Amino acid sequence: MEAELSRLLKVKGLPLNWQDSTKIPTVPVNLNLTKTHNPTDMGKEIAQAIYRGMAQ
Numbered sequence: 672m673e674a675e676l677s678r679l680l681k682v683k684g685l686p687l688n689w690q691d692s693t694k695i696p697t698v699p700v701n702l703n704l705t706k707t708h709n710p711t712d713m714g715k716e717i718a719q720a721i722y723r724g725m726a727q
Contacts, residue, residue: 675718686726698724 688696702720707713 672714672718672721675715676721679718679722683722686722688727689725699727700724 698721700720701724702717704713704716707716
């Protein structure tokens with residue numbers, strides 16, 4: 672999860688609503704995991720949901 676979130680931040684950058692903030696906002700996360708049992712894939716899905724929530 673950490674690697675995927677780091678990758679997203681490098682590729683897409685820090686969302687604008689986080690750039691000028693002095694405190695960390697709440698991150699709404701809408702998470703619908705697929706039926707995978709692969710921990711790596713699950714971590715990627717969680718990281719992508721977190722990034723989407725950060726951009727809201």
